[in-house]
Amino acid sequence: MMRIALLVHDYDRRVGHGRYVVELAERFSREHEVHVFAHRFADAPNARIRAHHVPALRATAMTTILTFPLGSWWRLREAFDIVHGQGLCAFALDVATAHICQWAWLAALRERDGHLSARHRLFRELIGRWERALYHSSRTGWIIAVSEKVRAELARYYARRERVVVIRPGVDLERFHPERRRQRRAVVRRALGYAERDFLLLYVGDLQKGAASALRALALVPEARLLVISRSPSDRYRALARHLGVSGRARFLPLTDCIEDYYAASDALLFPTVYDAHGMVIWEAMACGLPVITTRAAGAAEVIAHLEHGVLVEDARDVHALARYVRWLQEDAELREAIGHRAREHIQAFSWDRVAHETLRVYERARREA
Structure with missing residues (x-):
């Protein structure tokens, strides 16, 4: 001992x-x-x-x-x-x-x-x-x-x-589980005021890493909505959302004890990080069976096969590539499910x-x- x-x-x-x-x-x-x-x-x-x-x-x-x-x-x-x-x-x-x-x-x-x-x-x-x-x-x-x-x-x-x-x-494979999406998705969406037809993106974590790119990509996809959850000060990013004309489609919430409910309510994680030693939120989203759009600047990307376990963008500043992949997932529900399923299977080794x-x-x- x-x-x-x-x-x-x-x-x-x-x-x-x-x-x-x-x-x-x-x-x-x-x-x-x-x-x-x-x-x-x-x-x-x-x-x-x-x-x-x-x-x-x-x-x-x-x-x-x-x-x-x-x-x-x-x-x-x-x-x-x-x-x-x-x-x-x-x-x-x-x-x-x-x-x-x-x-x-x-x-x-x-x-x-x-x-x-x-x-x-x-x-x-x-x-x-x-x-x-x-x-x-x-x-x-x-x-x-x-x-x-x-x-x-x-x-x-x-x-x-x-x-x-x-x-x-x-990653906690029981807490972050696809079954929670089936159980909690509708309830959490109603509580947040989202309809089932709304395509909801989720950003979780330090806003410095990539929230600005996420908001700029959102501006290029008029049908999408973005939920941002962070303990970072958000005034600068709320102002950017207003400047881009997306303040009505971007919502900012503080860190929560029930982050798994927000994975359950979302359709994809959008995390265009400029730097991340690993990227715990990427792990959690994958464990929930949620398709992930992130960058190769995340350490987690080392074990993600592009278009198999998630979507990897070379440069966090390439908002057009981010928007293209958002639209791609938005338009193909079967593809979202397939990537999410493979992500869950892959992450179980960790x-x-x-x-x-x-x-x-x-x-x-x-x-x-x-």
Whole structure:
């Protein structure tokens, strides 16, 4: 039995890093002693998991990243066999999961927009350099990259090549299931005010990644509607919707505990991301049997066959290609069902049980080298 410390800002199923830790902690706790160190516990850990509150200043993403490691250092006074952090959660780790490469993400924003905002430049200098330092082999023994894309980015931007393994995230195959679409589609649509004949697109996640492209593609498909669900500030994108003349067909909603109901109500996921280390929402939509339109900039695209398991666009800025594929799915219900069915079949190989098993193998290797 191992004593395992898992570090994460938020123990919360609704957000990527949090869901990752919730799923692993619950599985590890069946055979190991598991401690979770987090600032916020939105989900109550089971009785076998020991929860530890980590103080941090949560005014902005930057203050969270800068102050959480101080709090975790103060709380991590016990000895553990493995300390596993999600990105920038500590000053040194046995194992880190790289859910993003900050410099690669900011490079993608700069290429798309032609510049970086002052906030992003500061983020690059402070957080990017810290990430590079943490991922040096002298500070972090092993790194779990969530995609081949991230592994390549760690090598390119941070010169980290040794002891890096790829373990793709899992998906809850029971929660995200095609049966929910059959059970909940009509009910959720009525509650939202959509008719069955309405062709409904769904965008979920950080609005910076691709909401603007989704709205511009929507403007080229007059019959479609778009539901946007995110915890990001939306004023800029609401203004863009008004400017494009689609505010009556685009609706913005906050993050929800029942995101699976919105997959059930939708006809396709439209997620034209400029950068995504993996793309958990892509996994979830596929598990629900929902056809996905995304880009090759998502790590998940590495295991999606174009037009078999989903639709892949080369450039998130190519709104005409996005609109063409939206119309293509809109006009052919049988094709939507076929792609969604193949997506569900394909995604079943990516369970959280597999992730837990492969992660424990990394722990064992880290312990042997300690």
